[in-house]
Amino acid sequence: MAHRLTEDARGVYIISATPFTDDGAIDxxxxxxxxxxxxxxxxxxxxxxxxxxxxxxxxxPESIAVLTQVLERVDGRVPVIVGVSNPGLDNxxxxxxxxxxxxxxxxxxxxxxxxxxxxxxxxxFEVIGKKLDGVPIVYQDFPLTTSMPISAGGxxxxxxxxxxxxxxxxxxxxxxxxxTAVRQTSQQRGTRRVSILCGNGGLYLPQELARGADGAMxxxxxxxxxxxxxxxxxxxxxxxxEDVFDTYLPLVRHxxxxxxxxxxxxxxxxxxxxxxxAATRAPGPKLDxxxxxxxxxxxxxxxxxxxxxxAAAAQ
Numbered sequence: 405m406a407h408r409l410t411e412d413a414r415g416v417y418i419i420s421a422t423p424f425t426d427d428g429a430i431d432x433x434x435x436x437x438x439x440x441x442x443x444x445x446x447x448x449x450x451x452x453x454x455x456x457x458x459x460x461x462x463x464x465p466e467s468i469a470v471l472t473q474v475l476e477r478v479d480g481r482v483p484v485i486v487g488v489s490n491p492g493l494d495n496x497x498x499x500x501x502x503x504x505x506x507x508x509x510x511x512x513x514x515x516x517x518x519x520x521x522x523x524x525x526x527x528x529f530e531v532i533g534k535k536l537d538g539v540p541i542v543y544q545d546f547p548l549t550t551s552m553p554i555s556a557g558g559x560x561x562x563x564x565x566x567x568x569x570x571x572x573x574x575x576x577x578x579x580x581x582x583x584t585a586v587r588q589t590s591q592q593r594g595t596r597r598v599s600i601l602c603g604n605g606g607l608y609l610p611q612e613l614a615r616g617a618d619g620a621m622x623x624x625x626x627x628x629x630x631x632x633x634x635x636x637x638x639x640x641x642x643x644x645x646e647d648v649f650d651t652y653l654p655l656v657r658h659x660x661x662x663x664x665x666x667x668x669x670x671x672x673x674x675x676x677x678x679x680x681x682a683a684t685r686a687p688g689p690k691l692d693x694x695x696x697x698x699x700x701x702x703x704x705x706x707x708x709x710x711x712x713x714x715a716a717a718a719q
Contacts, residue, residue: 409509415618420452421670423435484509485508488512489514496532501536513542514549530565536568542573563595571598579602583616601619655703667691
């Protein structure tokens with residue numbers, strides 16, 4: 405039974421990488437292993453064909469092949485959101501309709517910088533919302549990549565104008581004041597409350613949760629950390645959530661390097677035995693010898709901290 409995304413969504417919706425072979429072909433075997441790994445980590449949902457999934461580097465048929473395989477592998481166990489952003493609206497609609505037909509829970513759409521103004525973005529999403537009538541939409545607010553920011557008031561107006569926008573994928577910089585402003589503006593205007601899941605590698609996750617986020621939508625290569633942090637926070641254990649987060653913070657930070665972090669993330673997944681190759685599709689980053697040595701040290705230190713923490717907890 406396919407899930408449908410709603411305003412009540414919360415928890416961790418992991419952003420999936422797209423595994424490639426060393427020569428740049430899609431690695432379908434690793435897609436299944438990666439999907440299983442995410443599910444076993446306890447995630448509440450999976451988002452595919454996002455920026456971290458290198459969606460702009462996939463052909464149309466490849467995108468359909470990836471979403472079909474993931475949806476079949478998940479088999480309704482958790483909601484799957486499909487990124488469908490595209491400069492051409494007809495291409496976007498076609499991919500969105502295919503995704504929903506195959507069992508997606510909703511689609512994620514980023515604004516196009518060609519809109520130029522906030523009012524144009526709202527108008528654009530009104531058009532998209534009507535065309536995709538009944539399809540749950542996630543608004544991806546990532547101005548670092550899209551070059552199209554939206555204010556808290558603008559987002560409230562967009563939610564009012566587009567009933568099928570049910571979630572904000574929040575990753576603006578600086579993000580914490582904006583997150584507070586989005587929640588406060590919604591309350592002041594009596595606007596429908598939508599789910600907010602945060603990106604940016606989880607770098608500010610404890611503070612985002614405290615400011616009203618419902619969880620995370622990011623791709624950190626240790627998803628079990630994200631799951632545990634959100635779970636503890638929602639159970640009222642904010643200090644415990646931050647303690648878990650702090651243990652992983654050096655690698656969270658290391659992964660969140662613009663233009664480089666995806667290579668780190670994929671290499672961690674490779675070293676953890678989840679994907680066969682850390683290759684990104686060209687043009688893309690890769691680690692040099694020094695980068696590999698740095699990562700080895702950081703992963704070894706994390707392993708020691710985790711072992712030490714488990715030993716202390718057992719005493």
